[in-house]
Amino acid sequence: MINEKMEKAFLEQINAELFSEYLYLSMKAYFANLNLTGFVNWMDVQVQEERAHAMGMFDYLLERGGKVVLEKIEKPESNWNSPLDVFKAVLKHEEYITSRINALMDVAEETKDRAALAFLNWYLKEQVEEEANVSGVLAQLEMIGEDKNGLLALDKELAARTFVAPVIG
Numbered sequence: 595m596i597n598e599k600m601e602k603a604f605l606e607q608i609n610a611e612l613f614s615e616y617l618y619l620s621m622k623a624y625f626a627n628l629n630l631t632g633f634v635n636w637m638d639v640q641v642q643e644e645r646a647h648a649m650g651m652f653d654y655l656l657e658r659g660g661k662v663v664l665e666k667i668e669k670p671e672s673n674w675n676s677p678l679d680v681f682k683a684v685l686k687h688e689e690y691i692t693s694r695i696n697a698l699m700d701v702a703e704e705t706k707d708r709a710a711l712a713f714l715n716w717y718l719k720e721q722v723e724e725e726a727n728v729s730g731v732l733a734q735l736e737m738i739g740e741d742k743n744g745l746l747a748l749d750k751e752l753a754a755r756t757f758v759a760p761v762i763g
């Protein structure tokens with residue numbers, strides 16, 4: 595059975611992952627209004643990944659005999675000035691999530707929950723990938739600047755991203 599402190603930390607992270615899903619859904623709507631369908635696709639994959647991250651922890655908590663009590667999800671931002679502005683916000687958010695996963699691992703260490711620590715390793719690696727992926731798009735947007743053709747070329751590239759259900763843990 596999972597201890598209370600670890601359970602609480604997981605519940606807070608489930609909420610943070612569901613907020614991530616909500617945030618990317620809001621960003622997806624922003625890009626849909628700009629008719630940038632490749633960016634819409636990229637965000638849609640992101641939305642599905644975040645749901646998978648939340649459900650991975652949801653299922654894990656239940657498997658460990660914990661109680662899942664869901665809290666309300668914060669309202670996400672809905673206004674950005676440009677695609678570049680959106681991706682700056684994505685990177686900032688992912689860095690925040692990485693810091694949260696690290697804090698979660700601190701709780702696992704503190705409570706000597708080695709099983710949770712092993713489980714969380716997957717999330718830590720995933721965050722490295724997430725940050726690298728987002729940084730790549732951000733760097734391209736910075737290079738593109740005001741060049742509309744560059745933006746359309748990137749949009750085409752982002753249309754190719756596909757969701758692959760992760761095997762968590």
Ligand code: OFO
Pocket residue numbers: 611614643644647687688691721724
């Ligand atoms: Fe769940 O990794 Fe992004 O937020």
